[in-house]
Amino acid sequence: MDGAMQQIAEALRQAERILIITGAGLSADSGLPTYRGVGGLYNGHTEDGLPIEAALSGPMLQLDPALCWKYLSEIGRACIAAKPNAGHAAIAELQRRKPGCWVLTQNVDGYHLAAGSPSQRLIEIHGTLGPLFCMTCGEPSEELTEHLTRPLPPRCTCGGVLRPPVVLFEEMLPESALGRLRDELEKGFDAVVAVGTSASFAYIVEPLLRARHSGGFTAQIDPSASELSLMVDVHLAVGASDALPQLVRHIFVD
Incomplete structure (x- = not known):
């Protein structure tokens, strides 16, 4: 040994x-992959020309939830596909x-x-x-898997944007x-x-x-x-x- x-x-x-x-x-x-980010996937800039630290940040989730969710969903799919x-x-x-x-x-x-x-x-x-919760009313929602087949960003029945209980940049x-x-x-x-x-x-x-x-x-x-x-x-x-x-x-x- x-x-x-x-x-x-x-x-x-x-x-x-x-x-x-x-x-x-x-x-x-x-x-x-052992990437940068919340679980990762990217080094340097994303295809949108932003550093991943900006795309996957708390402020971006508020400002442009669809953009933030584009990358959150890729992380989610990678995690779900593996074990x-x-x-x-x-x-x-x-x-x-x-x-x-x-x-x-x-x-x-x-x-x-x-x-x-x-x-x-x-x-x-x-x-x-997961599980996701609403940023507006705070109500819990389904696990991430359920939302990845639907349009992004995922939304609550109240119309608010859903998010995972994960720590984003900033x-x-x-x-x-x-x-x-x-x-x-x-x-x-x-x-x-x-x-x-x-x-x-x-x-x-x-x-x-x-x-x-x-x-x-x-x-x-x-x-x-x-x-x-x-x-x-x-x-x-x-x-x-x-x-x-x-x-x-x-x-x-x-």
Whole structure:
């Protein structure tokens, strides 16, 4: 077994409180590109000549909902067409066998829940793609799938534009998710592992640094090195869907 893999497996075997932080690299093995954006698809400018950060922003959803929904719907179709992979399943198995294991995900595809991760130990920091709700009256609507066969933007019976409970560019992270993360960070984690993300957002960096400062174990599982690699005890340069099932097998070997 690879030395880095062995170190991570041994640390997770001994740990009670574990935080797995996941990003787009985990869902890449389901066929979703590791793109910029809310779940992604684009680098640079869209075919409308706008940066994706502008097209997929909260202000654009208000100003030109049809344009924003053009790209939201492409993300939705990509997520619906794919499914969770062996990495998601391995994390769900780890959570099943370690009741102190939490998942914090940047992904909006819903694959952790679909793979069996318990909702009470899952923090979707960027929200999800469904169910939709009305921006005018606040009433909930059907899941995204139902609306992708209809004209966009999707509309409520009141005439208002529908949107998913997802964090667009220029929007705040959901306070409920941040609050749950803060509460769990206060309790502390014995091990924090970043999987398939190279982002150095505060909500990723803080758990890693807190764990290190308190003598806990930290690791990154990602084929490429990044700023995060310098903050962790171990960097395992392997794709998530290959590494995670192996790790779980090693952790619970008899």
